[in-house]
Amino acid sequence: MLVEFAGLTVASVNELRGKFREAGCSYHVYKNSTIRFAIQETDHAAATPLLKGVSGLAFHPDDPGAAARVARDFAKDNDKLKLKGGVAYGKMLDADGVVALANMPGPRELKAQFLALLNTPATQFVRVLQASAQGLLNVLNARKEKLEAA
Numbered sequence: 001m002l003v004e005f006a007g008l009t010v011a012s013v014n015e016l017r018g019k020f021r022e023a024g025c026s027y028h029v030y031k032n033s034t035i036r037f038a039i040q041e042t043d044h045a046a047a048t049p050l051l052k053g054v055s056g057l058a059f060h061p062d063d064p065g066a067a068a069r070v071a072r073d074f075a076k077d078n079d080k081l082k083l084k085g086g087v088a089y090g091k092m093l094d095a096d097g098v099v100a101l102a103n104m105p106g107p108r109e110l111k112a113q114f115l116a117l118l119n120t121p122a123t124q125f126v127r128v129l130q131a132s133a134q135g136l137l138n139v140l141n142a143r144k145e146k147l148e149a150a
Contacts (some may be wrong), residue, residue, distance in 0.1 A: 001067045001086035001098055002047060005029075006054045008080045016074050016081070020058055025067045027058040043090035050084045064088045068102035 020027035032051040060066035075081045083095040
């Protein structure tokens with residue numbers, strides 16, 4: 001993912017670097033020609049048109065949305081940071097695409113949702129079994145109280 005950080009103060013840039021680091025992302029500033037040479041003939045070559053002006057390069061090796069989430073959240077408070085775009089799985093993303101990627105759940109959230117899905121049928125089955133036993137117990141207790149009252 002590429003961001004334009006022109007106009008940010010040194011303190012803001014350091015804060016941004018810290019937020020990327022906390023999220024496990026790498027964030028570096030390279031010359032556009034260096035980035036262009038590095039992505040040449042790779043899946044990321046689609047990002048070549050974005051290499052204009054001042055470019056910061058951010059990425060996470062396992063979660064493509066992590067860098068996008070950090071940049072999106074930081075840009076809400078700092079209007080000087082602009083999302084240029086990026087590449088995910090060989091597809092070019094514009095700034096809106098980066099925001100859409102940031103809004104998607106990360107790998108941890110997806111795994112948690114999947115495990116919850118797998119756990120749901122078993123939980124409901126146990127509840128059904130427990131409800132039958134609880135209902136029978138309620139009937140027996142009502143019968144016992146009726147006999148004791150008589």
